[in-house]
Amino acid sequence: MTQDRILEASVLELDHYGVTSYRVKRVAERARVSVSLLYTYFEDREALVAESVVARYRHAVAAAAAHFTRPLHAVATRDELRRALFELIDESQRPERAHTRRVRLECLAFAQHNARAASGIEAAKREVGAVVVGTVQPLVDRGLTSPGIDAVGFARLWYSLFFGQVALAGESHPLAQTAVAWSRSLRALVDVVARPETSVA
Numbered sequence: 001m002t003q004d005r006i007l008e009a010s011v012l013e014l015d016h017y018g019v020t021s022y023r024v025k026r027v028a029e030r031a032r033v034s035v036s037l038l039y040t041y042f043e044d045r046e047a048l049v050a051e052s053v054v055a056r057y058r059h060a061v062a063a064a065a066a067h068f069t070r071p072l073h074a075v076a077t078r079d080e081l082r083r084a085l086f087e088l089i090d091e092s093q094r095p096e097r098a099h100t101r102r103v104r105l106e107c108l109a110f111a112q113h114n115a116r117a118a119s120g121i122e123a124a125k126r127e128v129g130a131v132v133v134g135t136v137q138p139l140v141d142r143g144l145t146s147p148g149i150d151a152v153g154f155a156r157l158w159y160s161l162f163f164g165q166v167a168l169a170g171e172s173h174p175l176a177q178t179a180v181a182w183s184r185s186l187r188a189l190v191d192v193v194a195r196p197e198t199s200v201a
Helices: 001-018 025-032 037-039 043-074 078-092 096-113 114-141 151-163 179-193
Strands: none
Touching: 001 037, 001 043, 025 037, 025 043, 025 179, 043 078, 043 096, 043 114, 043 179, 078 179, 096 114, 114 151
16 A cells, blocks of 8 residues: 555656756655655665656556546447557547657656666556457457458557557657548448448448
8 A cells, every 4th residue: 555655756856857857855744654665665766767657657657548448338330349459540530649758658658768667667558458359359350340440550540549649749740730630530440340231231
């Protein structure tokens, strides 16, 4: 319980101050422990920050996976799959999803220079990937997706719903696109992933 409380306080510290202004003393105060007790659970500041980055990443991608899979659980027909995908598109464009995208990018950037964080993030990716593919595989097995779209391909396409639209709108980036245009593109993709029942031969 104490270790979890410290980790939770550390994640909040990262959320509020980032890595450069991160202070172990504030983490200890927030967790209601002494700094010396904190270091009985984490070997040093770097270990605590790395574990906190992994916890932030795991929470962000697990939440995205929950949003991704929720509409797919009750799908029984191709038309229901199309409706679920349209729901996912709308859900993915909600403003609060931008925070998840930023957290993910921050964590990945940190992990490029920290082996402990990189290892933890890779484990989290595998866990979440397995959840998403496990949700999609029954849909593929029942022939609800278009030919050639397997569970992994489907999951990779729809991963872009949550992590593909990274604050590019309004910038001079060559891939910049408004939220409306991005949503329109994703809706067109539904016709590739799950053609309407009437067009199925």
